[in-house]
Amino acid sequence: MAQKNVLQFIILGLLNEQPLTGYELTKAFDSDIGEFWSARHSQIYPLLNRMEGERLITHETEVTGEKLERKRYAVTPVGAEMLTRWLNEPTRTITPGKDEFALKLYFISDASDGRLHVMLQTQLQLHRSKLEHLEGQMKSKFSTDSQIRGHYGHYLILNHAIRRETEYCHWLEDALASAPAVADADTGTGAKRS
Amino acid sequence: MAQKNVLQFIILGLLNEQPLTGYELTKAFDSDIGEFWSARHSQIYPLLNRMEGERLITHETEVTGEKLERKRYAVTPVGAEMLTRWLNEPTRTITPGKDEFALKLYFISDASDGRLHVMLQTQLQLHRSKLEHLEGQMKSKFSTDSQIRGHYGHYLILNHAIRRETEYCHWLEDALASAPAVADADTGTGAKRS
DNA sequence: TATATACATGTCTTTATTGACATGATTATG
DNA sequence: CATAATCATGTCAATAAAGACATGTATATA
Structure with a gap:
């Protein structure tokens, strides 16, 4: 892995606070958390699919207005456990910076x-x-x-x-x-x- | 490009100071410059080949001891010009950090x-x-x-x-x-x- | 002289990440 | 009502980067 799939844990962490759509997840990186990690929607959407396949998250489809669908993702117990494991493990590395x-x-x-x-x-x-x-x-x-x-x-x-x-x-x-x-x-x- | 091929310019910059081997280039990232960029030999060697193909650098082969060969790379005028262009252009972005x-x-x-x-x-x-x-x-x-x-x-x-x-x-x-x-x-x- | 460490160069596969391409709906504004 | 901005979700190709695999030499040290 290039890093360790940190993005996966960030998604788990964000969804653990409240269920979010892929779009909202993407926007999260525009605010403060973007100071310490970044990701585009083109990375997020495929990852959400993969994570759902691994039963870490689920989604339910909502409809806005007439027909605009969106998928609101939530953490499963398996995902929550995985998040907790990550959180419980003290970070023993310094992520190498680029400048x-x-x-x-x-x-x-x-x-x-x-x-x-x-x-x-x-x-x-x-x-x-x-x-x-x-x-x-x-x-x-x-x-x-x-x-x-x-x-x-x-x-x-x-x-x-x-x-x-x-x-x-x-x-x-x-x-x-x-x-x-x-x-x-x-x-x-x-x-x-x- | 994931970044902008900054690594290419770093290599150009390092070789511009003095001709170096791929091994020495790799080691350079263990010291201070590694605080702001990192690269492994598996990224460096192929890039050196590519850059040589683009006439940005050349190499001459040296022999240590009996038969251990090493390639000492140097910047070509084309490469030097490219480096200068990079250095002359003020950096108008902040490289997003990860932590x-x-x-x-x-x-x-x-x-x-x-x-x-x-x-x-x-x-x-x-x-x-x-x-x-x-x-x-x-x-x-x-x-x-x-x-x-x-x-x-x-x-x-x-x-x-x-x-x-x-x-x-x-x-x-x-x-x-x-x-x-x-x-x-x-x-x-x-x-x-x- | 055995052997560990450093020197030296590569390839290959997988994963991470970007940027472009693609599409369409909804809402705010003039 | 036109239209711009935002919402919303995806795919695809290309590049960046990591980590494993692979090989062999030279040198310092025990």
């Missing part, structure tokens, strides 16, 4: 490289707006203690995401502080001088 | 869940030893300013990795501070009471 930007940066060998400034600036902008979005999420979802109750894990990882992005921004800002805004050194290709 | 632990945590809805303590403790141990290792790397590779020169990007991302792991540990420690060491609530399965 194209960091890698690109790795190949900038010189602190005076003219490309550094725009590279860092571009990423900083991205991470700042992400951070802003996450802080909005936190405010809207967990502004009071009572909202945390029953969603503690969600609160924890949203907090985690915010701290991660905050740190990412700080790092970029620090790096930016030592990157010249105007290129002095050659950039490997035609760097325009000002 | 099985965070996801598992998401499904712990109650702060009093007995599983929380061991989950957090296990991860903290992992991230602490990773942090320790990274700090060792920093000390051995960049203890003086002169060592940074010519490897600035490497220095930056190592710093990034250290700050990331430091933050991760802090977050775990904070979460741990509010997680009871002994289970009061049920854990979904047989939680032993003390």
Whole structure:
């Protein structure tokens, strides 16, 4: 397996809270859980079929309006047990991360490289707006203690995401502080001088 | 493409510094760059072949000892140009991260869940030893300013990795501070009471 | 000198994941 | 009422990536 079929457990976990359709499951990855895992509908729908074949989940068909059908999936006892086994097993690995930007940066060998400034600036902008979005999420979802109750894990990882992005921004800002805004050194290709 | 063939550019970048064998390329992912991308030899060797077919790299065969052959790959002008194009293009995306632990945590809805303590403790141990290792790397590779020169990007991302792991540990420690060491609530399965 | 470890290169199968293709219904908005 | 956005579910081909399988050499160490 490329990972360990973590997606399967995420689906089980989400359906364990409440029955959901494939569409709703797909949308779940647009919000906070998307900070730590992602999946498209083209991966989700086939997996739902497979999981149903394995009796981990079942569905009942609902009809919206005149004829629009949707399948609402729910966890079976077998699926619930499998979820519990996953949850009970402490995670003894660190999921290896990927970061194209960091890698690109790795190949900038010189602190005076003219490309550094725009590279860092571009990423900083991205991470700042992400951070802003996450802080909005936190405010809207967990502004009071009572909202945390029953969603503690969600609160924890949203907090985690915010701290991660905050740190990412700080790092970029620090790096930016030592990157010249105007290129002095050659950039490997035609760097325009000002 | 699942990503955008970032691996191709990493290989180009590494070979641009100095010609390397497939084996050495593979090993590169065990050190700091592995903090931001990973690849196995079973992905690297076929890709080297493909890239050579596309004239991005070439190789010359060396012999070690009596008959052990190895192919030392180097970037062609075409490959170098492609690398430069990648480096010149600011990264306008954030590579989506994956973190099985965070996801598992998401499904712990109650702060009093007995599983929380061991989950957090296990991860903290992992991230602490990773942090320790990274700090060792920093000390051995960049203890003086002169060592940074010519490897600035490497220095930056190592710093990034250290700050990331430091933050991760802090977050775990904070979460741990509010997680009871002994289970009061049920854990979904047989939680032993003390 | 036995032997374990590291060096060295590959292939093959399976699984994970993306992105494109494909279709149609419902609802909100102008 | 037109039409855009969203809801809703799927398939298919291609690429990415993991893990197992396969083989042999060179070197350090006991």
